[in-house]
Amino acid sequence: MHDILIALAGGAIGAILAGLAFVLLRLSAIPGDVARHDRRCAALNEDLERWVADDHRKLRQELAASRIFKFARRRCKWRGDNPFEVLERGERARVSEAPERRVHTDDELAQVLAATTDRWRTLFKAASYTAGRESELLGWWWEDLDLDDFDTAGADFRYQVSRDGERVRPKTEESKSRVPLSRAAVLLLRKHKADSKHTRPKDYVFCTADGAPLHQRNVLRALYRAQERARKPDGTPTFPELFEQDARGGLVVNTKGRYVLNDVPRKHLNLPHFHSLRHGAAMDCDDAEEARDLLRHKNTNVTNQVYRPHFSERRREALRAKLNARQGDASTVPG
Template sequence: MTTPRDTSGSRRTRANGDGTVYQRKDRRWEAAGYVLTPGNTRRRVRVYGNSRTEALVKLTEKIAASNRGVPAVTAQGSLSAFLTYWLENVAVHHLRETTHTRYIAVVEQYLIPGLGRKKLTKLTAKDVRTWLNQLRTTCQCCTRHLDAARDEPRCCVAGQCCFKLLSPLTLTYIHSVLKSALEHAVREEEIPRNVARNVRTGTPRPRRFEPLTTDEARRLLTTAQDHRLHTLFELALHTGLRKGELLGLRWEDLDLDAGTVAIRRTLQRTSAGGLTTLPTKTRASERRIALPTRCIQSLKRHHEQQQREREAAGTAWQHNGHVFTTAQGGPIDPTNLTRAFTTLLGKAGLRHIRFHDLRHSTATLLLEQGVELVVIKELLGHAHIGVTATVYAHVRLRLQRDAIDLLDRALDHP
């Protein structure tokens, strides 16, 4: 009996359904077999590798997924079919739920309507560039027929286009979702290269924020003294914690004797689970920070207040261990916290800012007090100090100017 050898042109006998594996003239190995594709049909697919084993492993993975009922998207299919497959079978396992929800919205609202009919293999950089340019200059009310859901049309249906254009940041995000999807198609060897990477969208300007000045911060805290969530606003301004991190805090995370708090989780509203506690945004976001004495005292008083609310609620109390809760012990919806913050700003006579700008206010005020950038980076939980330096570059420039002016005066007047 002749034993097959791994030489050029040699083939091995395999069972029905296992596919074929052979070496090509270019010395690479090719494996081919039939798998399930969208539409409940079967199609022959080919995969490649530098060795027989590598090609065979790739084909076996595709056939195994097919046997589980997961359709394989072939290069002959449309971009729409591939994006649907990628969201349902790949991205869902590697992204946070909130991020996956945003990806679904981008795919359904922009990618599929704009590029979905294109064949995956025939998509070009020119196609992507042309589509992005159209997005950049097209009113989204007209394109997405938003007037149809309004009681009173105020755009195309009314004959007056409002020219609601996408921001550069949104365009960059849409482009990044397409690049991520096509990158996976390259890894699965459905396409030879990621054409979206050859398209430049430019670097968008960082989002402008309006941090509070020292006087405004004092006024906000003074006005919040009688607010039920006074401790939360005080903690936000003194530590720069994100909204979700504040709402996700549990008493077990606090060590009031040592004056520290461990940031381990964040509270967010998801489409599937409602208000859900999730891991922190990044590994760097999981951190332990020191608490100022003022916040420690406020947290102790807040704990006493929560105990009184628990006694008043009786059996209706929802025990979940959160530091900041509703009057019945349930988690606070981030949207409701935003509403309460907006009301507080109006009561204090302050300009409108986002809740997230409290975080920027903390960093700005610390920089102005001469605190090192690396300390602020650790406090805010940024992954890299470059992020901190970029976001607060304007503050550092102003401090440099003050320092240079101070030196200039010292040299002029010894």
């Protein structure tokens, strides 16, 4: 039963919810002492309520934790309350309130791509072209790609690679769909296939030297290394926040003339990550409906919540351009 609860937690926020699941299981196993059980339930509820109050923006964590409570109540004889069920509407997490995610600018992405090898460059470009999730791209077989004709080219997202390296079905039906491929994407993937030693229909598109699927952690390491090596045209780092700075804010250089990486954890730095390639592709769309099709969301509600500020600003600029074209400037207004 402990393994089941850990599995439920692992897909959301890992260690935090896994620890919560373990506590719930231990509580459910306390024999006889009902008063002691209720005291521990109350203390745990207070901790969870405090955690939720600290950050209203963690929607996925809230949903995952609530499901664990429900599961523990049904299957593990959990006798406490589910604090997430009593949250009022104004206390619940809102996707629309989350800070806007940082994506690579065109220059940043070009510099990151220039700082990595062909294998990783192709994967990163494929993500930016198709808005595919990391696990979905790693789950591609060649039979999932139609690269024969530019007019009908497309990619089927039917599987994904789990963190354990297993090819599994996506969690939602909406994720299992076909996305059209641009001419640039077709040419990129054709070249990748021509250079690959594993091109049978059921071979992985992105794989190791022996044909096994790439591990998600290795992909992230490759992206992080590329970000560390990326340089602007003047030779300075593309992402200076990754490097040590002196008291005046200048970048520190060691005796070999190299910039010195700092020891600040990445989670404390607002840097683009692999999923940012997906967000960047969505933000290149004309509107939320087009982004929904590319992202394969069930409907535009989620798309609008996440990308409303971006598309709202774009609509305002488009409206301003139309008004200017229609009404002219002040010098043409009579009187």
